[in-house]
Amino acid sequence: MDISSSPQRRTRRGFIGLAAAVAALPWIDRAVAGSSFDLPPAPGSSPGKAYPLYEAASAAVIPSAGHQSRVALGDSIVRLVRHGIIDRGKVFALRLRTEKMPDELSHVLSDPADAPIRLTRENASSYVDLLWPIGLANRMTGNNASPLFGGSLSGYASTAGWTLGDRDEGSSYFNSVPIVDMTSDQEALAIGVAQSTFRPCCDNSTFFQDCNHGSALLAVLQLGAAQGLDEAELYREALAFNCFWFPDSYIRTALYFKILRRTEWRDVDPKEVMGAQYSAQSAWQQTVQVPLQAIPDLIPEPESGADCGA
Numbered sequence: 643m644d645i646s647s648s649p650q651r652r653t654r655r656g657f658i659g660l661a662a663a664v665a666a667l668p669w670i671d672r673a674v675a676g677s678s679f680d681l682p683p684a685p686g687s688s689p690g691k692a693y694p695l696y697e698a699a700s701a702a703v704i705p706s707a708g709h710q711s712r713v714a715l716g717d718s719i720v721r722l723v724r725h726g727i728i729d730r731g732k733v734f735a736l737r738l739r740t741e742k743m744p745d746e747l748s749h750v751l752s753d754p755a756d757a758p759i760r761l762t763r764e765n766a767s768s769y770v771d772l773l774w775p776i777g778l779a780n781r782m783t784g785n786n787a788s789p790l791f792g793g794s795l796s797g798y799a800s801t802a803g804w805t806l807g808d809r810d811e812g813s814s815y816f817n818s819v820p821i822v823d824m825t826s827d828q829e830a831l832a833i834g835v836a837q838s839t840f841r842p843c844c845d846n847s848t849f850f851q852d853c854n855h856g857s858a859l860l861a862v863l864q865l866g867a868a869q870g871l872d873e874a875e876l877y878r879e880a881l882a883f884n885c886f887w888f889p890d891s892y893i894r895t896a897l898y899f900k901i902l903r904r905t906e907w908r909d910v911d912p913k914e915v916m917g918a919q920y921s922a923q924s925a926w927q928q929t930v931q932v933p934l935q936a937i938p939d940l941i942p943e944p945e946s947g948a949d950c951g952a
Contacts, residue, residue, distance in 0.1 A: 693942050699896040702907040704889050708762035709882040712875065713866045715755040718776050718821050723751055725819045726808035727779045733806060744768055766886040770858045776821050777857035778804055778812070780864055783826075784833040785817040789850040799853045822864040832867040835876045836860050838913070840921035841884060842891040847918075848880070855887055877912040884921065891930075895920055897940065898930045 722728045730751060744765045747755075750772065761769060778800055785791075795801060796813040804812030824832065836849035836859075843855060851857040862883050866876050885892040895915060896907040919925045934940060 691939065691942065693940070695897060695900065696893065696941050699893045699900065699907065700889075703885045703892045703896050704763060708760050709886065711759040711761060711879055711882065712871060713862055713869060713879055714758045715750065715772065716865065716869075717754040718861075718865065719750045719772060720752065720754055721819070721821050722775050722779065725779070725821075727775050727804075727815050727819070727821075728806055729808045747772070761883060761886050763886065763889075769883075770854060770887060773858035773861040774800070774854045775804060775807075775815070775857070776861035777851055777859070777864065779815040779818050780821040780861070781817050781819055782824070782829050782833070782864075784829055788817070789846075790816060790852065800851050800857045803854060822861070822868050824864065824868045828867040829864075831873060831876070832860075832863040835863050835867075835873060835880065839863075839877070839880050839884075839916040840918050842888045842921060842923055842926055845918075845922045845924050858887075859883060874913075877916055880916050881912040884916065891921075891926065894934055894941065895926070895930050897934060901937070901940075902933060 719728065723730060728751065733751065746760075746765070747768055749755075759769060790798060790801070795816060796811060798813075801813035801816055802811075804815065807815060809815070833849060837847050839848045839859065840846070841848065841853075841855050841859065843853060846852055846856065848856055848859045848863065851860050859880060862879055863876055866879050871879065881892075892915075896910075899905040899907065899910050915921065919929050
């Protein structure tokens with residue numbers, strides 16, 4: 643989120659909203675960095691009731707086997723370490739007192755990760771955190787037109803929230819070094835998809851990477867474009883990553899398509915779903931949430947105090 647007071651940007655000033663909007667790397671204390679937005683209601687949260695449509699939508703949107711992406715991290719994390727955007731000392735100091743990194747990511751700071759990402763419920767938040775500094779720091783000519791540029795650059799959650807580099811100001815890394823090598827055509831493709839995709843935590847496009855999820859998804863598009871994915875494939879990847887990062891929103895969207903559009907989730911157009919109507923917060927509320935609320939016993943109530951997001 644940015645720090646301006648514009649209603650369109652749905653932002654806030656300073657660091658007031660940082661704890662809610664910012665996720666740190668998997669080993670950061672979650673009391674400081676809550677990247678969460680929304681999780682599906684916990685199983686058994688409504689004893690004695692069955693929610694077959696919700697359960698079917700959940701299985702379709704966030705399958706238990708995960709999403710086998712075509713996008714790989716490659717040497718992007720190694721480059722971040724080399725340029726000081728990830729400081730290994732800070733990482734390891736924090737990791738000592740927090741949870742263990744997923745096994746498949748245990749060597750990611752020192753070795754290239756050439757295998758395509760398999761995104762799961764268990765590692766989704768870790769990938770937000772690893773992809774975030776890629777989208778933040780990767781140099782693109784097109785970033786000269788980024789909405790982040792200007793007097794507010796240092797106050798966005800995506801910039802001010804990044805504290806694991808060797809500098810005090812995370813904003814100093816923005817658009818600073820070559821992390822993902824793209825041709826001009828690949829860069830144009832990544833930016834075009836970024837400008838047309840949104841996320842349920844705000845009303846801004848992926849190109850307006852004002853929060854950690856925005857930076858992370860921009861990184862997915864940059865890596866995917868550099869690795870030869872075409873436009874349709876980038877939209878599919880964007881939707882899949884967003885589903886694991888904002889599961890409850892997209893489970894409800896799948897219910898909307900099933901019930902009101904009579905379209906199965908497997909048949910939806912990722913480009914349409916990732917557009918503002920179905921992925922930007924305000925439009926999603928009116929398009930999806932309002933009509934679903936009128937349908938009784940469709941969605942289980944979450945347990946009180948349940949956490950949210952990836």
